Amino acid sequence: MKIVKVHSPATVANLVCGFDILGMALNDPFDAMKIKLLDDPRVIIHNKDEYNLPTEAEKNVAGVVLLSIIEKMNNTIGFEIEIEKHIKPGSGIGSSAASAAGAAVAANNLLGNIFSNDELVQFAMNGEKLASGVKHADNIAPCILGGICLIRSIHPLDIIPIPSPDLFVTVVHPQIEVRTSDARQILRQQILLKDAIRQWGNIAGLVTGFLKNDFDLIGRSLEDVIIEPVRSILIPGFDEVKTSCKEAGALGGGISGSGPSVFMLSKDESTARSVESVMKDVYNKTGIDYNTYVTTINKRGVEIIE
Amino acid sequence: MKIVKVHSPATVANLVCGFDILGMALNDPFDAMKIKLLDDPRVIIHNKDEYNLPTEAEKNVAGVVLLSIIEKMNNTIGFEIEIEKHIKPGSGIGSSAASAAGAAVAANNLLGNIFSNDELVQFAMNGEKLASGVKHADNIAPCILGGICLIRSIHPLDIIPIPSPDLFVTVVHPQIEVRTSDARQILRQQILLKDAIRQWGNIAGLVTGFLKNDFDLIGRSLEDVIIEPVRSILIPGFDEVKTSCKEAGALGGGISGSGPSVFMLSKDESTARSVESVMKDVYNKTGIDYNTYVTTINKRGVEIIE
Numbered sequence: 063m064k065i066v067k068v069h070s071p072a073t074v075a076n077l078v079c080g081f082d083i084l085g086m087a088l089n090d091p092f093d094a095m096k097i098k099l100l101d102d103p104r105v106i107i108h109n110k111d112e113y114n115l116p117t118e119a120e121k122n123v124a125g126v127v128l129l130s131i132i133e134k135m136n137n138t139i140g141f142e143i144e145i146e147k148h149i150k151p152g153s154g155i156g157s158s159a160a161s162a163a164g165a166a167v168a169a170n171n172l173l174g175n176i177f178s179n180d181e182l183v184q185f186a187m188n189g190e191k192l193a194s195g196v197k198h199a200d201n202i203a204p205c206i207l208g209g210i211c212l213i214r215s216i217h218p219l220d221i222i223p224i225p226s227p228d229l230f231v232t233v234v235h236p237q238i239e240v241r242t243s244d245a246r247q248i249l250r251q252q253i254l255l256k257d258a259i260r261q262w263g264n265i266a267g268l269v270t271g272f273l274k275n276d277f278d279l280i281g282r283s284l285e286d287v288i289i290e291p292v293r294s295i296l297i298p299g300f301d302e303v304k305t306s307c308k309e310a311g312a313l314g315g316g317i318s319g320s321g322p323s324v325f326m327l328s329k330d331e332s333t334a335r336s337v338e339s340v341m342k343d344v345y346n347k348t349g350i351d352y353n354t355y356v357t358t359i360n361k362r363g364v365e366i367i368e
Numbered sequence: 369m370k371i372v373k374v375h376s377p378a379t380v381a382n383l384v385c386g387f388d389i390l391g392m393a394l395n396d397p398f399d400a401m402k403i404k405l406l407d408d409p410r411v412i413i414h415n416k417d418e419y420n421l422p423t424e425a426e427k428n429v430a431g432v433v434l435l436s437i438i439e440k441m442n443n444t445i446g447f448e449i450e451i452e453k454h455i456k457p458g459s460g461i462g463s464s465a466a467s468a469a470g471a472a473v474a475a476n477n478l479l480g481n482i483f484s485n486d487e488l489v490q491f492a493m494n495g496e497k498l499a500s501g502v503k504h505a506d507n508i509a510p511c512i513l514g515g516i517c518l519i520r521s522i523h524p525l526d527i528i529p530i531p532s533p534d535l536f537v538t539v540v541h542p543q544i545e546v547r548t549s550d551a552r553q554i555l556r557q558q559i560l561l562k563d564a565i566r567q568w569g570n571i572a573g574l575v576t577g578f579l580k581n582d583f584d585l586i587g588r589s590l591e592d593v594i595i596e597p598v599r600s601i602l603i604p605g606f607d608e609v610k611t612s613c614k615e616a617g618a619l620g621g622g623i624s625g626s627g628p629s630v631f632m633l634s635k636d637e638s639t640a641r642s643v644e645s646v647m648k649d650v651y652n653k654t655g656i657d658y659n660t661y662v663t664t665i666n667k668r669g670v671e672i673i674e
Contacts, residue, residue, distance in 0.1 A: 081565060082569075212576060214570065214589065215566070215569055222573060222576055251560060251561055253560075253564055255555060255556065258559055259388045260521070261568060262385075262564075263388075267520040267528060270575055270579065282520070288561075288564070
């Protein structure tokens with residue numbers, strides 16, 4: 063029976079000023095998955111990593127995505143999946159999205175690619191709903207399509223790929239727990255119009271910077287006056303990391319998704335490596351365990367390996 | 369003594385979802401101005417139109433701009449200016465900005481173009497402050513630079529030209545009074561985060577649509593869930609005009625600046641003319657006097673004629 067193996071990339075949602083509407087795929091880290099078609103409607107999950115994620119399909123992010131596909135196929139099929147996560151759950155770089163999107167793309171491949179990207183995003187959002195309580199596509203869309211994606215709207219789904227220069231990305235994951243649902247709850251439901259205006263100036267600037275390859279404009283626009291001031295309180299060392307990384311030459315950056323990971327964009331690899339050193343210096347002082355990644359924008363999205 | 373003659377274009381601020389950050393210059397209508405350098409620090413104003421605007425420099429939009437330039441030049445010079453307005457004051461298509469920007473560009477030309485565009489925008493914003501109580505650049509910037517401009521930030525000033533396809537613009541000016549200061553006061557100072565998210569998805573979509581020449585995306589993104597629902601109440605016939613114009617093929621549109629003018633974007637001239645007919649039909653029924661314009665995006669900004 064046919065087996066498909068995929069790599070499903072980490073993603074950075076929000077990109078500072080684009081809360082809930084922008085996301086970017088990374089070349090590193092990524093999850094690996096092997097998936098096989100079954101002829102009866104069930105999902106068998108094998109975890110090949112250290113994270114002890116649930117193996118009941120209803121409680122597993124990849125599982126609920128596969129269940130939704132099985133339902134769409136009128137319960138005529140099932141899947142057996144082996145998941146080897148390298149993206150730590152709770153890191154804020156799209157671990158749940160990688161599981162969800164990887165499962166959706168792999169299953170679609172087994173089924174002869176009968177679903178469109180929009181349909182795959184819809185299936186995969188069921189996984190995000192399980193993980194965070196909210197259907198959002200700012201990790202899912204770039205995970206499936208690659209590159210930087212604008213999610214203009216969820217209802218109806220409207221995903222727009224945003225071409226960008228080949229930026230380098232440095233990520234630090236301080237190993238503290240920030241639950242996505244908590245990070246959502248501390249946000250104010252009402253914001254000042256004047257802050258919103260500043261934010262939409264930045265969003266328009268950021269997207270224009272990507273499309274025009276204008277590095278300075280990208281840097282100037284990586285400013286968030288609404289979400290970051292609230293969420294950054296949950297991340298020890300955030301202000302120092304941000305200031306020091308920009309001094310080290312980063313164009314800018316901020317919280318990845320709802321945190322705790324922090325990402326920075328740089329024009330070249332040597333700057334991205336200096337930025338990594340700065341991140342290490344800050345977190346070595348705090349005594350908090352951390353991981354770092356120096357990587358680039360993944361332009362392919364979930365990839366069929368064999 | 370050298371005399372400079374300029375044409376200063378009408379402008380559409382906001383472009384629906386880009387409140388306070390986007391503006392676009394039009395080829396029609398425009399103001400005409402003649403300006404002459406004096407060797408003593410005063411401003412003499414001659415109005416060559418029917419609008420009875422003040423001729424005291426401190427109370428005249430072009431006057432305060434020229435006074436600020438005179439002050440910058442250490443009171444060593446003055447200006448005599450003749451203003452022939454074709455853009456009706458209070459129409460919502462940048463009448464005050466045309467006076468302010470036209471005066472600034474013309475004066476700069478007389479002085480040997482010693483000021484940068486950013487400096488000209490700063491001078492011209494003094495005119496906007498007089499007209500509306502607030503320094504804003506979303507009419508001034510496109511009036512001076514032409515095309516579509518993003519004003520990412522006022523402090524510090526950060527203006528980004530947004531290339532766009534050659535769209536056609538239809539404008540209807542229903543001749544009711546909407547004062548800019550009133551149109552600002554009815555806005556809520558607090559907005560819902562979920563509305564802001566929808567708005568910044570649209571802004572990012574609109575700018576991407578312009579940069580990628582994606583007409584459908586431009587159309588889908590011309591949606592304003594924050595300002596239009598409040599301000600459109602001040603404009604009789606607004607909902608009907610908007611719905612009918614889109615049925616007639618317009619990509620979309622909305623209130624120009626703070627109104628009362630309403631603009632629509634179209635892909636081609638014949639659609640733009642159909643849209644004009646629809647606008648006329650709506651306002652003929654209401655009994656409100658109106659003007660219409662069918663024009664294109666002005667890519668040059670204030671133009672030195674001789």
